[in-house]
Amino acid sequence: MKRILIGILVGLVLVIGALSLIGEDIRDRFNPFIQEKDVYALINKEGETDPDFEHRYMFRLDGVDESGEVEEIKVTASVKDFPENTYLKVHVKGTYVYEYEKVTEENVPEKAIKELKRNK
Secondary structure, eight states: OHHHHHHHHHHHHHHHHHHHHSOHHHHHHHOTTSOEEEEEEEEOSOOEEOSSOTTOEEEEEEEEOTTOOEEEEEEEESSSOOSTTEEEEEEEETTEEEEEEEEOGGGSOHHHHHHHHHHO
């Protein structure tokens, strides 16, 4: 009985240790307690070179959901710059970005537009 408990505890410690080494976005992707949602972002600057992928660019953006809550998101793309004032609709789960698409200002909720223009 003692060996079984010790084995379970050692296994639990190994799993927790492995999870601490995995990136936050990957943990969020598989976490059943985090909800998926759409956030909107406004790109008005060039992307930085992504340190993990040589020919991709990373944009650190303020994402705003439909209720007006702001959170930082990281979007990667193969283009360094988007046309000025490009709106993106980004499907996220925590810090994990599933996908994004360009949208027009008319397709962005009013609360999100106000918050994005204020943070511009």
